[in-house]
Amino acid sequence: MTTPAISRFPVPEIKDLPDDIREKILAVQEKSGFVPNVFLTLAHRPDEFRAFFAYHDALMDKPGPITKAEREMIVVATSNANQCQYCVVAHGAILRIRAKNAHIADQIAINYRKADITPRQRAMLDFGMKVSAAAYEVGDADMAALKQHGFSEDDIWDIAAISAFFGMSNRLANVTNMRPNDEFYALGR
Template sequence: MEEVETKSGFLPNIFKMLSYRPVEFRAFFAYYNALMNKETGNLSKADRELIIVATSANNHCPYCVIAHSALHRIYSKNPVLADQVVVNSQLADLDDRQHAMLDFALAVSNAANISDDHLKKLEVHGFDRDDAWDIATITAFFAMSNRLAHLNDLCPNEEFYTLGRLPREKDKSEG
């Protein structure tokens, strides 16, 4: 937690909430890292964050929407796309690939019966079965996270609102 606080300048409230159960905290972040920091597949870090934003908006989770919109802004260098997805992903300035990715994520989030048609729509845009698995596991993991945030009435840290929108203030020790 100290590393995250030092790197970001604040400690996200999710860390405080999950520290209630240290064993589960470690398992949560081990799985988070396995899903979000992998170097294989056709999903960028920005793609992964956009999946979380869409899933969390679908699940009405303010904490995850605000926090992961901030991360999407940072990774994508796009200050508005996550906001558009939150309001209406069908009207957002997404390319066809992103639409296919989020349509699949939302089908998983809504517990739709996933069919070969879902997978074929992904394949048209260069996603393979492993990518479908990644989209589905990110969606499912954050559906769980959304519910834990609801259970605990988790509020976004104020810092998330400006991340990726305003230049980051330099630490006084950086000169």
């Protein structure tokens, strides 16, 4: 059986990439032991690669009251709603590792309302899903509900931004037919 392509668009060779992009990819490879296909797929367009990962890192790597694991919960739930196989599998692996829980990613991807999460996390995911599916309906009642769970305005912005950013990411992954790396399936199990 032939291994399917990781993208329906051209995938550049790492050696042919601009220095900054090649260095970023090699650093990820050194840390994780493999190159996630998203890096290779998006490297096809270097300026967009840089912008994508700058915003990704600004949203996902920042410290704060929303933990890195909770940020991944938002990605997994909304990516499932957007039917993005790549992001559910890849970020599900990251969620399992960050949460130190082998089951949480599957629970959230299938039905976060039945997952073993806190009421605060459920409110966070309810809002992230609303932003993903019907942002035009977001109103003051949504803000009030989140504030009752201790979320600040900055936290609410982060939840919305993660949901919105991954909406774009999900669409690109689906259009490019990006395949999850086999390595992701076993991580954190």
